[in-house]
Amino acid sequence: MASKKVLDGPFDPLKLGTIEDDDDVPFMDDDDDDIEMNSVPKAPTAKTTVVVKGANKKHPEKALTKKEKKEAKRLAKQTKQTNPSTKAPAQTKPDTAPRKEAELNPDFTFEADGGFGLSGPGHPWDFTLAKAALREKRNLRAETSIDEKIERVRKASKKRKVAVEEVEGGEEIGEEDSEEGEDEVVGMSGDEEEISDEDSLSGEEFSMDVSGDEEEEEGSESEEGGEQSEDDEVTSAPRSNRQLQNASDSETEEPNDILQEKRKAEYFAPAPEPSADESSETFTTMRLSRPILKGVASMGFVKPTAIQSRTIPIALQGTDICGSAVTGSGKTAAFVIPILERLLFRPKNVVTTRVLILVPTRELGAQCHSVAMNLAKFTDIQLCLCVGGLPSRIQEAELRKRPDIVIATPGRLIDHIHNSQSFNLDSIEILIMDEADRMLEDGFAAELNEIIKNTPKTRQTMLFSATMTDNVDDLIKLSLNRPVRLFIDSTTSLTTKLVQEFIRIRSHREESRPAILAALCSRTYKTETIIFFRSKAAAHHMKILFGLLGLKAAELHGNLTQLQRLEALELFRDRKVDFLLATDLASRGLDIAGIKTVINYDMPKNYAQYVHRVGRTARASQSGRAVSLVGEADRQVLKLAIKNSRDEVKHRIVPAEVVRKYEKRIGGWEEEVKSVYREEGDEKELRKAEMEVTKASNLIEYAEEIRGRPARTWFQSEKEKQESKELGLAKHNADFGIDEDTPMQVGKKRKAESLGDKPKRTGMDGLSRHKKRLRLAREEDVKEQAAQVRAARSAKHAARPGKITQLAAPKASGPQNPNKRKGTFDDEIVKGGKKKKDGGGGGAVKKGKEEGKGKGKEEKKRDHKLGKVRSVKSFKSKSKFKRRK
Numbered sequence: 001m002a003s004k005k006v007l008d009g010p011f012d013p014l015k016l017g018t019i020e021d022d023d024d025v026p027f028m029d030d031d032d033d034d035i036e037m038n039s040v041p042k043a044p045t046a047k048t049t050v051v052v053k054g055a056n057k058k059h060p061e062k063a064l065t066k067k068e069k070k071e072a073k074r075l076a077k078q079t080k081q082t083n084p085s086t087k088a089p090a091q092t093k094p095d096t097a098p099r100k101e102a103e104l105n106p107d108f109t110f111e112a113d114g115g116f117g118l119s120g121p122g123h124p125w126d127f128t129l130a131k132a133a134l135r136e137k138r139n140l141r142a143e144t145s146i147d148e149k150i151e152r153v154r155k156a157s158k159k160r161k162v163a164v165e166e167v168e169g170g171e172e173i174g175e176e177d178s179e180e181g182e183d184e185v186v187g188m189s190g191d192e193e194e195i196s197d198e199d200s201l202s203g204e205e206f207s208m209d210v211s212g213d214e215e216e217e218e219g220s221e222s223e224e225g226g227e228q229s230e231d232d233e234v235t236s237a238p239r240s241n242r243q244l245q246n247a248s249d250s251e252t253e254e255p256n257d258i259l260q261e262k263r264k265a266e267y268f269a270p271a272p273e274p275s276a277d278e279s280s281e282t283f284t285t286m287r288l289s290r291p292i293l294k295g296v297a298s299m300g301f302v303k304p305t306a307i308q309s310r311t312i313p314i315a316l317q318g319t320d321i322c323g324s325a326v327t328g329s330g331k332t333a334a335f336v337i338p339i340l341e342r343l344l345f346r347p348k349n350v351v352t353t354r355v356l357i358l359v360p361t362r363e364l365g366a367q368c369h370s371v372a373m374n375l376a377k378f379t380d381i382q383l384c385l386c387v388g389g390l391p392s393r394i395q396e397a398e399l400r401k402r403p404d405i406v407i408a409t410p411g412r413l414i415d416h417i418h419n420s421q422s423f424n425l426d427s428i429e430i431l432i433m434d435e436a437d438r439m440l441e442d443g444f445a446a447e448l449n450e451i452i453k454n455t456p457k458t459r460q461t462m463l464f465s466a467t468m469t470d471n472v473d474d475l476i477k478l479s480l481n482r483p484v485r486l487f488i489d490s491t492t493s494l495t496t497k498l499v500q501e502f503i504r505i506r507s508h509r510e511e512s513r514p515a516i517l518a519a520l521c522s523r524t525y526k527t528e529t530i531i532f533f534r535s536k537a538a539a540h541h542m543k544i545l546f547g548l549l550g551l552k553a554a555e556l557h558g559n560l561t562q563l564q565r566l567e568a569l570e571l572f573r574d575r576k577v578d579f580l581l582a583t584d585l586a587s588r589g590l591d592i593a594g595i596k597t598v599i600n601y602d603m604p605k606n607y608a609q610y611v612h613r614v615g616r617t618a619r620a621s622q623s624g625r626a627v628s629l630v631g632e633a634d635r636q637v638l639k640l641a642i643k644n645s646r647d648e649v650k651h652r653i654v655p656a657e658v659v660r661k662y663e664k665r666i667g668g669w670e671e672e673v674k675s676v677y678r679e680e681g682d683e684k685e686l687r688k689a690e691m692e693v694t695k696a697s698n699l700i701e702y703a704e705e706i707r708g709r710p711a712r713t714w715f716q717s718e719k720e721k722q723e724s725k726e727l728g729l730a731k732h733n734a735d736f737g738i739d740e741d742t743p744m745q746v747g748k749k750r751k752a753e754s755l756g757d758k759p760k761r762t763g764m765d766g767l768s769r770h771k772k773r774l775r776l777a778r779e780e781d782v783k784e785q786a787a788q789v790r791a792a793r794s795a796k797h798a799a800r801p802g803k804i805t806q807l808a809a810p811k812a813s814g815p816q817n818p819n820k821r822k823g824t825f826d827d828e829i830v831k832g833g834k835k836k837k838d839g840g841g842g843g844a845v846k847k848g849k850e851e852g853k854g855k856g857k858e859e860k861k862r863d864h865k866l867g868k869v870r871s872v873k874s875f876k877s878k879s880k881f882k883r884r885k
């Protein structure tokens with residue numbers, strides 16, 4: 001009989017060696033009622049039937065109740081007695097004999113659907129919980145949505161046009177007309193856009209531009225400009241991928257850094273060889289507990305993906321991991337499954353937060369939380385989502401309950417560390433960083449450092465990203481402990497089922513981007529398309545234009561409220577809109593099943609970002625397409641994209657007449673677009689005013705409470721925050737070979753340039769000679785006047801009657817001191833009343849009074865005016881005056 005081992009204190013994977021007799025984790029082989037669970041309702045090709053024992057028969061979706069757990073425990077005991085070889089999973093005691101396949105319930109089956117594919121339920125995630133928290137926060141005022149505004153403007157514009165039509169006697173400019181035009185375009189252009197090999201070979205210019213250096217490109221472009229027709233200027237022709245790859249290789253080949261390789265070899269622990277029979281591996285052979293297997297089955301996962309089969313066994317041993325695999329290859333489940341499995345064996349008597357998952361964006365946090373909740377739904381493991389944008393009061397309350405897993409964005413987490421009472425990271429035993437390379441970038445580095453500092457050194461750390469760095473210097477900062485490097489694919493490679501297309505935008509055709517995008521989305525990529533923009537403003541502008549075009553789109557960027565952001569994602573996920581217009585906020589990690597196309601309205605600033613953007617399609621072995629509008633400044637990213645693509649890239653040409661047609665349509669909506677912006681501006685003002693009023697009334701109503709609240713603190717000053725952002729960006733640019741200055745570098749250069757050899761500004765730069773002369777003359781006048789005033793003042797000063805001289809006179813008339821030299825009197829005249837050493841100043845008042853005796857009324861008045869004699873009143877204080885009265 002297995003010895004009973006009670007575990008106290010912090011969770012230690014090595015301590016969890018033996019499964020206790022009273023452990024309430026039910027296993028596959030527990031002798032309990034069978035339950036049939038059709039876990040994959042939407043599986044397209046196969047029906048997955050999972051028969052699990054020991055589950056709640058009536059409510060299989062529910063976690064086991066206490067009673068059920070007890071029953072399961074009793075049954076587990078029974079099973080152990082009848083079958084002594086039943087042991088804990090591998091991580092609980094490495095030397096424990098593994099459970100044999102034969103011991104597992106033979107009824108537990110996964111009917112494979114022919115390999116790795118999305119066979120899960122409708123959606124692996126939803127934001128119901130996050131949205132509920134937001135609604136609880138405040139009663140949101142019913143605002144008119146952007147769609148309502150656009151619709152109103154559209155209708156008004158239509159009416160106006162009809163009215164004009166009637167007045168002018170029927171020139172057809174109605175909307176129906178343009179709709180007809182649109183239909184024509186679709187039919188007309190369908191074939192032309194198909195790209196053949198011949199097309200690829202026909203366009204040498206594009207290829208030369210891609211591989212050549214900047215100066216050459218500019219030269220060739222100006223030559224081309226004269227020869228080409230307008231059509232060619234809008235787009236251009238490609239060359240084969242092989243050609244480009246060769247060119248890029250020769251250009252960017254780097255010397256082998258032996259030292260780096262040696263450091264890597266020393267830093268990383270050797271990765272265990274992948275099992276030869278990896279393809280036949282299933283989740284059941286991974287010796288996971290039954291609640292986890294149920295969770296996995298409910299997600300519709302049949303076979304583990306490559307990163308999952310490599311990661312799960314190593315993570316279960318408590319080893320640090322640095323993992324990378326292409327986008328959409330199931331990295332989330334690769335780290336969630338082993339942590340859930342390990343948490344099942346946590347000491348139940350110590351309730352504390354043991355796992356921290358860090359993500360770079362709020363939406364990714366909400367998604368990760370939802371996936372983890374789904375996988376953990378048959379366990380008693382508690383999760384908490386701590387991301388910005390959601391009410392922190394609710395999060396604080398949740399954190400006080402010590403959830404087992406906290407999923408957080410770095411900023412909000414630090415806020416809680418500093419400002420939420422009794423929350424800290426002292427008990428963290430597993431730290432996971434999703435999109436870890438992003439976390440090492442601009443802005444996050446300092447925050448990450450702060451978090452790492454607060455977690456125990458003994459923790460297990462796991463890092464994941466499709467573009468994961470294996471730069472030892474970066475990883476050292478995260479204080480990993482001999483991590484295992486699990487790089488399934490190259491960090492630069494894209495999924496095999498991704499088709500890449502590029503559309504060239506010449507510098508003088510930059511303003512055609514909206515028209516090209518409108519043409520693409522109206523005629524070719526009509527649904528399940530995500531469009532990326534560099535700026536929020538561009539995404540919003542396009543949202544208005546899409547609305548006027550009658551295209552159903554949702555926008556996702558930082559100018560929206562958190563609720564709007566989550567709702568936009570859900571609208572797109574549920575196919576209620578055909579397009580998602582997003583900034584890079586949505587480029588990492590977001591998993592929306594069935595995205596067919598990713599369009600880059602403008603290229604991202606670096607190649608890693610490109611990998612993540614286009615990685616929103618062709619996920620989980622599905623196919624997809626990425627279409628990028630490439631400007632002159634984007635060639636570096638384009639070059640890398642082509643170099644690293646596994647298949648041939650294509651060049652798309654949108655016919656010039658189509659572009660012109662859309663330009664005309666968009667151009668005709670200037671007024672409509674303006675009125676939408678105007679309406680938005682008015683609403684914004686109103687909202688602002690309302691907020692001010694609410695704020696003021698809250699300040700009055702809750703004054704005491706507000707004053708009583710401790711001020712929120714942050715770990716760095718605003719300047720430090722800015723600097724760390726800057727550092728991260730500079731490093732990232734260096735990593736990806738991006739020859740671009742950071743904003744601070746640009747500022748410094750500009751300042752240095754302006755200060756350089758240039759003479760200092762005189763205040764007359766840019767003035768005409770005439771004006772300069774006038775100003776100089778005026779300045780001379782001013783100087784002269786000032787000199788005159790000074791001279792007059794000093795003359796007046798010198799002409800003042802010397803008080804001491806007059807005071808001394810009566811004395812002089814008295815009996816003469818025979819010893820007194822005459823010269824002393826002369827000195828007094830020269831020095832006047834200023835001589836204080838001998839009491840000259842103090843004596844002046846007294847003397848003045850005496851002097852006043854002999855003066856006339858007019859003379860006295862003048863002396864007062866000149867301040868020679870102080871008014872008696874001026875010495876009296878009010879109180880003194882009263883007292884005297």
Ligand SMILES: Nc1ncnc2c1ncn2[C@@H]1O[C@H](COP(=O)(O)OP(=O)(O)OP(=O)(O)O)[C@@H](O)[C@H]1O
Pocket residue numbers: 116117118119120124300301302303304305308325326327328329330331332333465466588589590591593615619620
């Ligand atoms: N074993 C599996 N079998 C089938 N589908 C799976 C499996 N594991 C994960 N998936 C599905 O694959 C999709 C992509 O997973 P996930 O979002 O974890 O990818 P990722 O590698 O983290 O991507 P990214 O690099 O973009 O963050 C999800 O829809 C998920 O449900």
